[in-house]
Amino acid sequence: MDLTRRRFLAAAPVAFTGTLGAGSLLAALEAHSRALPDLSSWDAVRAQFALDPAWAHFASFFIASHPAPVRDAIEAWRSAMDRDPFQVIEAGMFEEESKNVPLKVQGAIAKYIGGRAEDVALTRSTTEGLALIYHGLPLRAGDEIVVTTHDHYSHHESIRLANERSGATERRIKLYDDAKDATLDSLVSNLLAGIGPKTRVVGLTWVHSSTGMRLPIREMAKALKDQHPDVLLVLDGVHGIGAVDETIATMGPDYIAAGTHKWMFAPRGTGMLWSNADGWARLRPTVPNFTDWESYNAWAEERPVKGPNIAARVAPGGFHAFEHQWAMSAAFEMHEAMGRARVANRIAELNTRIKQQLAGHPKIRVHTPESPALSAGLVAFEIDGVKPEDIVKRLREQKIVASTSPYAVTYARLAGSLVNTPEEVDRAAQAVVRLAG
Numbered sequence: 001m002d003l004t005r006r007r008f009l010a011a012a013p014v015a016f017t018g019t020l021g022a023g024s025l026l027a028a029l030e031a032h033s034r035a036l037p038d039l040s041s042w043d044a045v046r047a048q049f050a051l052d053p054a055w056a057h058f059a060s061f062f063i064a065s066h067p068a069p070v071r072d073a074i075e076a077w078r079s080a081m082d083r084d085p086f087q088v089i090e091a092g093m094f095e096e097e098s099k100n101v102p103l104k105v106q107g108a109i110a111k112y113i114g115g116r117a118e119d120v121a122l123t124r125s126t127t128e129g130l131a132l133i134y135h136g137l138p139l140r141a142g143d144e145i146v147v148t149t150h151d152h153y154s155h156h157e158s159i160r161l162a163n164e165r166s167g168a169t170e171r172r173i174k175l176y177d178d179a180k181d182a183t184l185d186s187l188v189s190n191l192l193a194g195i196g197p198k199t200r201v202v203g204l205t206w207v208h209s210s211t212g213m214r215l216p217i218r219e220m221a222k223a224l225k226d227q228h229p230d231v232l233l234v235l236d237g238v239h240g241i242g243a244v245d246e247t248i249a250t251m252g253p254d255y256i257a258a259g260t261h262k263w264m265f266a267p268r269g270t271g272m273l274w275s276n277a278d279g280w281a282r283l284r285p286t287v288p289n290f291t292d293w294e295s296y297n298a299w300a301e302e303r304p305v306k307g308p309n310i311a312a313r314v315a316p317g318g319f320h321a322f323e324h325q326w327a328m329s330a331a332f333e334m335h336e337a338m339g340r341a342r343v344a345n346r347i348a349e350l351n352t353r354i355k356q357q358l359a360g361h362p363k364i365r366v367h368t369p370e371s372p373a374l375s376a377g378l379v380a381f382e383i384d385g386v387k388p389e390d391i392v393k394r395l396r397e398q399k400i401v402a403s404t405s406p407y408a409v410t411y412a413r414l415a416g417s418l419v420n421t422p423e424e425v426d427r428a429a430q431a432v433v434r435l436a437g
């Protein structure tokens with residue numbers, strides 16, 4: 001049966017004329033791929049953001065402010081879609097492979113993470129990616145997932161909801177009592193000590209938003225695989241991607257879920273899921289996809305889907321906010337232009353500067369490890385006698401945006417990022433010191 005992409009979801013197929021739709025698509029693509037601005041200085045990078053200059057923004061990791069290249073890309077796609085939604089989206093999704101926009105986005109992500117475009121599934125968030133992994137793994141009663149006490153609500157809940165269906169169980173282990181005292185060896189040995197005979201999957205978080213701890217994932221993945229080659233490793237990578245100099249597709253986990261709307265500055269409501277061919281083959285899709293032609297053909301021909309599972313079958317289908325999803329590449333290209341190592345060094349430098357100013361004060365307890373190798377863009381701390389939410393309130397009175405960590409044990413957080421200057425860092429850190437008295 002000769003089914004073309006045109007028939008995918010088109011209720012009444014219309015011949016693609018290559019006029020308005022193609023014109024709009026090309027115009028949007030062109031606007032979207034405009035030369036990047038000068039990003040050679042941190043002032044030039046900061047100038048890309050439309051953040052309110054009256055405030056010092058130390059919670060940018062929560063959700064991104066779109067930088068100019070991303071705003072421009074969204075606007076280019078939005079206006080093309082508003083002019084002719086059918087033809088632009090039809091051409092971008094279901095026509096020729098060479099013009100397929102999700103594939104181009106996957107290509108930009110793959111380049112940045114050191115992997116293959118076909119191994120990237122586009123999602124809307126870390127949360128969605130984690131749910132797709134845990135619901136897709138072939139687990140059953142008697143199997144166990146080991147996760148840590150340091151992971152986010154989205155991670156624990158993805159496991160709980162998936163286990164309710166599969167009958168698998170979950171066990172939580174602690175990798176440290178206080179993050180600041182942890183070492184590479186203690187992290188690796190606590191992980192290995194937590195693996196039991198029924199453990200099939202381990203869930204970790206690259207950078208803990210509770211404490212600012214950055215796990216040495218390469219070393220932990222290697223140690224795990226050396227001793228337990230059949231145990232799968234799932235990673236929540238959201239606070240590492242865009243903040244740490246890594247080719248994450250080569251780090252060792254079997255599955256990595258990450259929102260790209262935090263450190264990557266991609267549009268709000270975007271994320272990615274990565275695995276390799278074996279990992280994808282093992283996973284069962286949860287949401288019908290709009291990206292794998294074979295899935296559609298099998299449905300139309302009322303037959304089973306042929307071949308192993310692939311990323312394109314796991315990427316959730318349905319129509320999305322495509323102007324956001326398709327503008328993701330602008331953010332990855334911007335990061336490439338800024339340089340992964342340069343970005344990571346700047347973030348480490350700013351956060352080290354915060355830690356150095358808080359260190360040694362008798363009433364301030366910094367929980368984030370001092371070492372840049374075990375930390376990234378967050379500094380979590382307490383002030384004796386002041387509740388974390390009150391710290392945030394008092395800083396807000398001084399036009400400093402800080403946050404608290406949304407965990408059972410809560411700390412105040414300052415996150416130095418590319419939108420901050422060293423002077424702002426000093427102002428925020430000194431405000432904390434004054435608060436401590």
Ligand SMILES: Cc1ncc(COP(=O)(O)O)c(C=O)c1O
Nearest residue numbers: 125126127152154209236238259
């Ligand atoms: C460690 C961690 N994982 C997951 C999330 C949720 O991220 P997303 O909005 O991409 O689902 C957060 C939240 O900010 C987080 O801190």
